[in-house]
Amino acid sequence: MTDSTKPLVEAIGGLDALRRLSNTFYDDVLADPLLAPVFANFSRTHTEHVAVWLAEVFGGPTGFTDELGGHQALLRAHLGLSITEEQRLRWMELMTGAVEKELPDDELLRCRVIEYFDWGTKIAREVSADPAGTDVGDPGPTPRWGWNGLA
Structure with a gap:
């Protein structure tokens, strides 16, 4: 049952669960x-x-x-990658599979996490299209994502 009184990170299972999610996902990505x-x-x-x-x-x-390095460092890592929409959608497919495998069996929790990834991958794709690979502007602070989306 969803306990939306605590942050998503706690409902997910903390940093250890996110490490498992990340490892599972990137094992699949590197084989794709x-x-x-x-x-x-x-x-x-x-x-x-x-x-x-x-x-x-x-x-x-x-x-x-x-x-x-915060939000700007994350965005800079995507500069010049020229991510296509096909790659973004495949990334989402693999991440959805990893979420289903590694995160608690909680429909709302998984939905919120996947919504974040959809939102974030669209930004990463946009940033990656900068042909010079130099401009992220001032993205502001690291976003926070909660039970109601972007906080």
Whole structure:
């Protein structure tokens, strides 16, 4: 049963659950012929950074902002990747599978998490289209995503 009084990160199971989600997802991504080329410079450190980012976005500690450069650093990592809509949709398919495998069996929780990924991948695709790979502007603080979407 959904307990929407606590942050999403707690309902998800904390940083450990997000690490499992990230590892499961990237194992699938690296084996996918459509997505693997986007992650040519992938390292396992990336999965930890993703987990820390997600923990912060879903209401947890500000580790990504404090230690890894915050929202601007995340967006900069996508510059020049030229992500296609086909790749974005495949990314969503694989992430949905990882969410179903790794997160609690809670329909509302999973829905909110997938909604965040849909929102975020659209931004990543847009940022990745910058041909010079240099401009993210001022994206503001790291977004926070809760039971009602963007907080």
